[in-house]
Amino acid sequence: MDLDAIQQMFFQESEEGLQALESCFALCREGADDAETINTIFRAVHSIKGGAGAFGHEHLQDFAHHYEGVLDQLRSGTLTMTSALLDVLLAAFDILTDHVAAARGERSTPDDTAVLAALASVGGALETAPAAEPAASVAATVPAAPADDFDALLGLLEPSPAASTPPDDFDALLSLLDPAAKPDAAPHWQIKVRPSGDAFANGGEPLLLLRELTRMGATNIALDGPGLPPIEELDVQRSYLGWSLEMPAEISKADIEAVFEFVDGWQLEIRHDGAPEPAETAPETVEVQAAPSHPSPAVSAPASASAPAGSKPAAAPAPGGDGVALGAAASATIRVELDKLDRLVNLVGELVITQAMLAQRLTEHGLGGSSELTSLENLTRELQESAMSIRAQPMKTVFNRVPRIIRELEADTGKRVRLQLDGEMTEVDKTVVERIGEPLTHLIRNAVDHGIEGPEERLAAGKSEDGMLRVGAEQRSGRIVITVADDGRGIDRARVRAKAVERGIVAPDAMLSDEEIDNLIFAPGFSTAEKVSNISGRGVGMDVVRRNVQALGGRIGVSSRFGSGASFTLSLPLTLAVLDGMIVKVGEQTFVVPLGNIVESLRAQPGQLSHLADDAAILDVRGMQLPVLQIGALLGIPAQSDPDNTVMIVVETDAGQAVIMVDSIEDQRQVVVKSLEANYRAIPGVSGATILGDGRVALILDVEGVLTRARRRQAIAA
Amino acid sequence: MPNPEQLPAALNAAAAQPLLDLLKERLADNEPIILDGSAVLQLGQACLQVLLGARAAAGSREIAFTINNPSEALSTMANMAGCGELLVAGEA
Numbered sequence: 096m097d098l099d100a101i102q103q104m105f106f107q108e109s110e111e112g113l114q115a116l117e118s119c120f121a122l123c124r125e126g127a128d129d130a131e132t133i134n135t136i137f138r139a140v141h142s143i144k145g146g147a148g149a150f151g152h153e154h155l156q157d158f159a160h161h162y163e164g165v166l167d168q169l170r171s172g173t174l175t176m177t178s179a180l181l182d183v184l185l186a187a188f189d190i191l192t193d194h195v196a197a198a199r200g201e202r203s204t205p206d207d208t209a210v211l212a213a214l215a216s217v218g219g220a221l222e223t224a225p226a227a228e229p230a231a232s233v234a235a236t237v238p239a240a241p242a243d244d245f246d247a248l249l250g251l252l253e254p255s256p257a258a259s260t261p262p263d264d265f266d267a268l269l270s271l272l273d274p275a276a277k278p279d280a281a282p283h284w285q286i287k288v289r290p291s292g293d294a295f296a297n298g299g300e301p302l303l304l305l306r307e308l309t310r311m312g313a314t315n316i317a318l319d320g321p322g323l324p325p326i327e328e329l330d331v332q333r334s335y336l337g338w339s340l341e342m343p344a345e346i347s348k349a350d351i352e353a354v355f356e357f358v359d360g361w362q363l364e365i366r367h368d369g370a371p372e373p374a375e376t377a378p379e380t381v382e383v384q385a386a387p388s389h390p391s392p393a394v395s396a397p398a399s400a401s402a403p404a405g406s407k408p409a410a411a412p413a414p415g416g417d418g419v420a421l422g423a424a425a426s427a428t429i430r431v432e433l434d435k436l437d438r439l440v441n442l443v444g445e446l447v448i449t450q451a452m453l454a455q456r457l458t459e460h461g462l463g464g465s466s467e468l469t470s471l472e473n474l475t476r477e478l479q480e481s482a483m484s485i486r487a488q489p490m491k492t493v494f495n496r497v498p499r500i501i502r503e504l505e506a507d508t509g510k511r512v513r514l515q516l517d518g519e520m521t522e523v524d525k526t527v528v529e530r531i532g533e534p535l536t537h538l539i540r541n542a543v544d545h546g547i548e549g550p551e552e553r554l555a556a557g558k559s560e561d562g563m564l565r566v567g568a569e570q571r572s573g574r575i576v577i578t579v580a581d582d583g584r585g586i587d588r589a590r591v592r593a594k595a596v597e598r599g600i601v602a603p604d605a606m607l608s609d610e611e612i613d614n615l616i617f618a619p620g621f622s623t624a625e626k627v628s629n630i631s632g633r634g635v636g637m638d639v640v641r642r643n644v645q646a647l648g649g650r651i652g653v654s655s656r657f658g659s660g661a662s663f664t665l666s667l668p669l670t671l672a673v674l675d676g677m678i679v680k681v682g683e684q685t686f687v688v689p690l691g692n693i694v695e696s697l698r699a700q701p702g703q704l705s706h707l708a709d710d711a712a713i714l715d716v717r718g719m720q721l722p723v724l725q726i727g728a729l730l731g732i733p734a735q736s737d738p739d740n741t742v743m744i745v746v747e748t749d750a751g752q753a754v755i756m757v758d759s760i761e762d763q764r765q766v767v768v769k770s771l772e773a774n775y776r777a778i779p780g781v782s783g784a785t786i787l788g789d790g791r792v793a794l795i796l797d798v799e800g801v802l803t804r805a806r807r808r809q810a811i812a813a
Numbered sequence: 814m815p816n817p818e819q820l821p822a823a824l825n826a827a828a829a830q831p832l833l834d835l836l837k838e839r840l841a842d843n844e845p846i847i848l849d850g851s852a853v854l855q856l857g858q859a860c861l862q863v864l865l866g867a868r869a870a871a872g873s874r875e876i877a878f879t880i881n882n883p884s885e886a887l888s889t890m891a892n893m894a895g896c897g898e899l900l901v902a903g904e905a
Contacts, residue, residue: 290858295826301858302894309893316895326837326866331829331859338895 099297101357104430105146109195112139116188117495121516123181133170136184140166143195145353148307151300152198158207159194160310162187165218174218183213189499283344284351284365287319289337291360299358301334307354308340316340337362433525436485440672443482444767447673450475451788476765483670487522490568490577493532494519497566500536504543510562511550512543517567523575524670530647531577531667534640538579538663539566541637546583546661556658558582574649574691575669580662586655588612595621610751613653617641617749641749645799647671648689648782650749666691675765676795677744678787679757681726682734685793686757687766687785692798694745694752696760699738714743714754721745723754724805726796729780734758746798753802768795780804817849817881824887829859836867845877850900853883856890864899 119136122128144159165184168174193205286308290301305316319339323329342351348365355363450471457463494516501514523531547553547562554560563582568575588609595601595615607615615621619638644651649667668674668691676687677696697716704723705713712723723743727734735741735758744755766785771778771794782797818835821828839846846867864880871878883891883900891899 295859318895323866326870329866331833
């Protein structure tokens, strides 16, 4: 594994750490700032700091260092959580997030001066951060010292406030119990570290790790081991040096090991210089493995078990010590490259297609009902669902960003918003999770900027001072439904209509239902904002939101009550890789109509269908006059057009219901979606393709796109 | 006494091979090795190894090895790496 890959791993873990922080701060906001929550926050920041040091991200490391200092005071009880302190910690969290993004090269280094000053103000002098303190000064502030190992152990046994007891007390207690122990001898960690021979590969720099240890309080650093070859044999690509050093006992072993989390093949020996010793700090030699276990001490504690199969042999153990391998902890999760996962999903898709072809072939030979075929079909579907579930991610990864957006909006608008997040654990395909963020952010910004009123206006309207915003996700009928609802002023239909008329979006005398007026806000270029703000109101947002949602195979709807608020509902497929569809024939061509769009199918009765022009017709469906889209005519395919030989499929679109006219319905089944864009090029009205059981390629209709195409055609004809 | 050789600002991995070549050349000529460390802003392990190797070789050949005017960065990193002796003049 090269350094870049290991650094990516650090960034992934930082991202997870930031998500954990957001969840913990949400608990703090609700008053649940118990010892375990504060410890989790501290460890997440500490872990980010350690990795940042290892990879030379100095700004990030420096900021995390100061942040950690205040958090440590909080967890040791020197500081007490107040709403003012929470505000500072949240502001620092936002800056930490920005620093991580800057380290990834996604943005410039944030200006953290104000937040650092605020941290200094609440935590006293900035220099009080514990991990960088030399042993002597740390000893002077013993109650504030980190206590990761012991905390983790107690946390595993019984999460309780006692988990914050510092290790010094534990060591002192053991010293009292053992008369052989010298009461004044402060035990240290004796560390021997030797980078692997290829430690410089891919830009690796062992001295950065040594520097991090120094910042944590390392002393007595000395060269150790066999040393250098004669200069004639010196290879500048190879690492020859090793070091011995001491670390203060206040630093936990897990924290020391965390420094080496992202290096591979180094020899690391951590020995506790004091007797007797707690079992978890027994002398040991570890060979740092790639793909290390999670830095959490609770996870790394069982590492003293045995080396994983196939791992390199551990270095010779110290006398009396056990050779163990860091990373040997039995972990419930593994990291897999997305490419490998996508390959698996793709292969399973091919298997589904092959299975369907085999079934068709066997059916042609009268063997369609065999139990083996049924078993194969069941197994294939189960395998496909399992493969797809690996790609599923909780909406939490998106929802975790919402509190920050709200904080920023509150600061920008002066409004106050109470946020309610529901259904965070609702799982949906990774691609959907990745692509829903932008439209969701816009809806939230829109709700706060346009929907929720300022405190005075709300009070005058008899509402609470704080606006309410609910963002929820749930699975419904095989789709994920995301709701963004506020209790603001709602949609002012008279104003929306007037603005739409002014902009020429609708005719002044157009008869529009409430739903149709509400939907005007999705029209291109529509905006009711009195002035353009930097939050929303550029008049492109809602149109883009709708297009982004449609690109994901989804739909967006809005319901509103003037004066009481508005609710936007996004309905999206759970996955983009498979699709439940109706197989239809138009002429000689086969198409798939997504089941999510279909309301019903019917044969038109005499008098139900009214032709307005050659390819324009209206179908009367129980009193509703729905436009008929003749797929054959639209796509230039010779097809049936008389009602006796056609089937009408009523579909739901963002612009209301419409009817698709096809020759016949062949089947209804799940199909594997193949990207047309990746394999050919994008075609308006077609969202992808699939391979049917008989080997034919069928195009998957994009119902919204077909409707747009039909309207454009009618507009041109007019 | 030869003029001191100015050490580059970045004694990183890329600088290690040129530094090794230079020092080997000086050792082959049996010339005292006098380096000026005032411009050094960065010291990595690869260059540290080269300097340590050259110092050891100079000692065994009874050639002087000196780093004059070490910058703060050079001193800090050398001391941090337990190689403070590198900055102490090694006379033949």
